[in-house]
Structure formats: structure tokens, C-alpha cells
Amino acid sequence: MKATVHVMLKPGVLDPQGEAVRHALGALGFAGVASVRQGKVIELDLSGEDRAAAEDAVRKMCEKLLANTVIETYHIEIA
């Protein structure tokens, strides 16, 4: 079973990486980019066939390791 986790900084949290990308895009001549936010995507290959159990396990992984829930939000997709 495959799980995909998206981790993004919460709105309002300063994103220097995204800001650097926005600046670089402007320098390369791309106009009209109002803002850029950069996050992480983590793809996990899980053993087992129980979808609910997998989602539960991935949620625990996010809370413990994959995301810093003080400043980040996460979103889980099980495929």
C-alpha cells in the first residue's frame, strides 16, 4: 500500500525557501508570481492491506516524525 504525505508550513509562518524561489523566478523574468510556498512530499511504501490501519499508522508517523505540528500542517493520501 502506498501513502503520500504532504507537509506544508502553516499560513503565517515565514517561508524563506519559498521567498527565495519567488525572488529567483522574478530574476529569471517570470512576472506575475505573487507568492510561493514550499513544502515536502513523502511517499511511503507500506506492507499490509488494511487501509484504515495504514492511515492510522501514517498519522502517528506524521505526529512523531514527519511533521512539526507547531508550524506545519500535513495531509495524508492512501492509494
Next chain:
Amino acid sequence: MKATVHVMLKPGVLDPQGEAVRHALGALGFAGVASVRQGKVIELDLSGEDRAAAEDAVRKMCEKLLANTVIETYHIEIA
């Protein structure tokens, strides 16, 4: 208009960051994680209403800056 770009390492390209996450998950007691790949997600706020033009612009941004197409693949979503 909002564009989301997913950038992942191509299959076969070594992913030490993903490997480190897999190892850490194992150390935390999460069994059954066969493999982990980590990538980037970039959210862009674009001005303009033309969907096709936006997708075209984002594709050029990916080729020029956002992805290293030698080792990475990208996927664009326009919302």
C-alpha cells in the same frame, strides 16, 4: 490562480533523505515501511486567468529552476 508543483527524484536515483526517514521510522517502532521517497511540493500564486498560459509558464519555471530534470520528475496541477 494557484499552481501546485510536485518534484520527485526519478526512480533509481538514490534518495538519502528518504532513506534516513525510513531508518528513523524503524527506530521509532514503525514496522512495515518498505521504502520512503521524499520530494518537494511548491505552491505558486499566479496572477492572470488563462489556465493554459499559466500551465505553460509553470512548465517553463520547472525546466529552468524548480526541478533538476536530469534526476527529478515534476508534475503540475493548476487549480
